[in-house]
Amino acid sequence: MRDLTNEILELIRRTSTDLPHDVETRLREAVGKEEPGSAARGALETILKNIELSRKNSTPLCQDTGTPIFYVHYPEGMSTRALKKQIREAMAEATKRSYMRPNAVDAIYDKNSGNNLGGDEFPYIHFEEVDAGQPLTIELMLKGGGCENVGAQYSLPNSQLGAGRDLKGVRKVVLDAVQKAQGQGCAPGILGVSIGGDRGSSYYASKEVLFSKMGTRSEDPNLAELEERLTGEANQMGIGPMGFGGQTTVLDTKITGLHRLPASYFVSVSYMCWAYRRRKMTVEGEEVVYD
Amino acid sequence: MREITIPISDETVRSLKVGEPVALTGVMMTGRDAVHKWMIDTFIKQTRQPQGDDLEVYAAIKPLLEHGVIYHCGPVVAGLDTKEYKFVAAGPTTSIREEPYQADVMRHFDARGVIGKGGMGPKTLAGCQEVPFVYFHAIGGAASYIAQSVQKVLGVHKLDFGVPEAMWVIEVKEFPVVVTMDSHGGSQHAMIDEKSRKVFEELLAKS
Numbered sequence: 001m002r003d004l005t006n007e008i009l010e011l012i013r014r015t016s017t018d019l020p021h022d023v024e025t026r027l028r029e030a031v032g033k034e035e036p037g038s039a040a041r042g043a044l045e046t047i048l049k050n051i052e053l054s055r056k057n058s059t060p061l062c063q064d065t066g067t068p069i070f071y072v073h074y075p076e077g078m079s080t081r082a083l084k085k086q087i088r089e090a091m092a093e094a095t096k097r098s099y100m101r102p103n104a105v106d107a108i109y110d111k112n113s114g115n116n117l118g119g120d121e122f123p124y125i126h127f128e129e130v131d132a133g134q135p136l137t138i139e140l141m142l143k144g145g146g147c148e149n150v151g152a153q154y155s156l157p158n159s160q161l162g163a164g165r166d167l168k169g170v171r172k173v174v175l176d177a178v179q180k181a182q183g184q185g186c187a188p189g190i191l192g193v194s195i196g197g198d199r200g201s202s203y204y205a206s207k208e209v210l211f212s213k214m215g216t217r218s219e220d221p222n223l224a225e226l227e228e229r230l231t232g233e234a235n236q237m238g239i240g241p242m243g244f245g246g247q248t249t250v251l252d253t254k255i256t257g258l259h260r261l262p263a264s265y266f267v268s269v270s271y272m273c274w275a276y277r278r279r280k281m282t283v284e285g286e287e288v289v290y291d
Numbered sequence: 292m293r294e295i296t297i298p299i300s301d302e303t304v305r306s307l308k309v310g311e312p313v314a315l316t317g318v319m320m321t322g323r324d325a326v327h328k329w330m331i332d333t334f335i336k337q338t339r340q341p342q343g344d345d346l347e348v349y350a351a352i353k354p355l356l357e358h359g360v361i362y363h364c365g366p367v368v369a370g371l372d373t374k375e376y377k378f379v380a381a382g383p384t385t386s387i388r389e390e391p392y393q394a395d396v397m398r399h400f401d402a403r404g405v406i407g408k409g410g411m412g413p414k415t416l417a418g419c420q421e422v423p424f425v426y427f428h429a430i431g432g433a434a435s436y437i438a439q440s441v442q443k444v445l446g447v448h449k450l451d452f453g454v455p456e457a458m459w460v461i462e463v464k465e466f467p468v469v470v471t472m473d474s475h476g477g478s479q480h481a482m483i484d485e486k487s488r489k490v491f492e493e494l495l496a497k498s
């Protein structure tokens with residue numbers, strides 16, 4: 001198997017310094033909705049200038065380069081051990097080159113590892129096998145800490161919010177999460193929502209949906225409708241960019257459903273900040289393509 | 292956008308109102324958790340004796356903070372080996388962690404502005420009215436852009452606290468911020484929270 005360390009390093013560089021086109025487009029659209037001269041508009045304009053500057057200079061979009069989350073689809077027969085080693089080496093090198101800030105801190109002894117490698121779980125890597133003839137794909141998402149801190153998990157029913165175990169109840173708790181987050185997750189944000197599962201699988205799934213492109217709707221028409229509705233209603237709350245007040249608080253909502261135990265009904269909300277950093281590389285034979 | 296230079300006069304501070312976008316120019320200092328704690332313990336509550344270069348550093352920052360500005364920021368800095376420092380990424384960090392200390396620090400040093408993100412609580416807001424000072428909200432995540440408004444790194448104190456925790460003295464030009472807590476008891480954060488809660492309650496009532 002060929003060594004992909006350099007190609008993965010390039011994936012990390014692009015992810016950290018160059019915001020995906022679909023996200024930038026949404027941010028540009030949002031600018032026009034805010035009053036000229038308002039704090040909200042100023043915030044979005046600064047964000048857009050920051051995006052251009054980071055791309056031009058190859059510097060991190062945000063100094064918090066986040067939790068690196070890799071999703072790897074590998075053709076049958078490829079060694080996941082080798083892939084993991086290459087990903088980890090690329091991560092250490094990316095840190096050396098300042099594409100990534102040293103961001104892995106030992107929780108017990110408060111020590112920063114200095115190279116973004118910490119134990120077996122940092123960076124987080126998920127492997128999925130595909131047919132032998134299929135290309136290898138590696139997706140990377142960088143999930144910031146400020147927005148991760150405003151994520152929330154609810155166990156339904158929730159009597160305080162009057163939220164039962166159905167999509168109506170889901171709507172209520174998601175809106176609650178947005179109201180509580182205010183601007184703290186560096187709004188405008190993108191919501192990843194998962195319904196069902198256990199506490200752990202539910203949170204993972206709420207991040208996994210964030211790998212899809214802006215505006216991609218769920219195939220389930222009921223969820224698709226709820227996605228649209230939540231984005232609209234979240235924006236009615238007027239929290240605005242950075243919590244300065246304004247029209248755009250949430251750029252998009254993505255919902256997925258899991259199976260659950262009869263006894264539990266979890267709803268997990270992952271809040272993704274405007275620095276919605278996710279990129280994909282596809283390896284087909286000798287060719288490596290970045291999206 | 293209104294342009295303001297540091298040091299900031301009382302008159303200017305009192306004229307600033309929540310929601311106002313401002314561009315800051317002048318010399319300011321970064322300080323976060325370690326710095327605030329050091330100031331409180333060594334010079335304000337004096338629960339700890341000054342040690343090492345504490346007194347020298349204090350003498351150096353005192354005139355700087357008079358009518359000056361503290362920035363809650365843990366920068367990424369290049370040129371650490373050559374001491375030709377340059378800010379690479381310098382976005383704001385979450386301010387609320389300094390809530391127990393901020394008002395006392397501002398009063399002691401007679402400072403007029405604090406920059407950060409996410410806003411602060413009632414103790415700081417009361418301090419804003421009394422000292423007076425204002426809270427400026429920077430744009431979270433705009434690390435490259437803000438780093439570019441840092442014209443020059445004039446020096447650093449207490450580098451032994453670590454790069455993100457040290458006191459970096461920087462000269463900035465047109466640093467973009469928004470006033471979100473003013474010296475008249477106004478807090479954009481409290482206002483937006485209340486407004487959005489009302490809408491949220493209306494939405495909850497719908498099915």
Ligand code: SF4
Pocket residue numbers: 062063064065066143144145146147148184185186273274275382431432433
């Ligand atoms: S929430 Fe996102 S944009 Fe804000 S500081 Fe964290 S990583 Fe940066």
